[in-house]
Amino acid sequence: MFVFDHKIRVRYAETDQMGYVYYGNYAAFYEVARTEMLRQTGISYKELEEMGVMLPVIELHTKYFQPARYDDLITIRTTIRERPGVRIKFEYEVFNEQGELLNTGMTQLVFVDMQKNRPCKSPQIFQDKMEVYFRE
Template identity: 45%
Template structure:
């Protein structure tokens, strides 16, 4: 499965005075989607870090199409796009309860050896998961 979905309810603290989600709060929604995509594939982000591997974002674009509002139930859709020697790429979107497209995003992350601070190829077990 190359796609995974989670639901997130917009909390009051994530909005501005107009009850619209503050633009910076979309990034954690997308992060939750990526972490759960990995978990759904049997890869724990926590275990990656315990094994000395980090996955920092090196590139992201976000396109805000319509606002999300307080108490909306959002669907965060995370789609695996590609994996190269050290990078993994995701296309993501957020939809509301009416299935309206609110936001799209693209993320590129790099596998990094936490001890050396340098990019590395992902471990074999991750490559096997990504190929299926």
């Protein structure tokens, strides 16, 4: 299992008229945390694309408990519980500075060969970098 925490300060532009983070912005928060998590493994989205592999989102779920507000420093905890294959599933928990759970979510992405435009296994270099988190 791989767990990664990433902090983001909520910007004014990310809030609605009530002063809460607009619900659609949570997907963007997930993307930032997911991208930084992958970078932490030693391989970035950009490098995967340079290898001819893209990772489109094929599923998104989110559940809201409490709002985040302007200028809150939120933590997005991203977890990969299962060894990636053709698909990779990310789970998210969003916390405020007091440690209160604000939001949970999940995205599932699929590795796609850019030349064939077909699903494929994750590149071997990516599998090697993820191996350390999934040893039994």
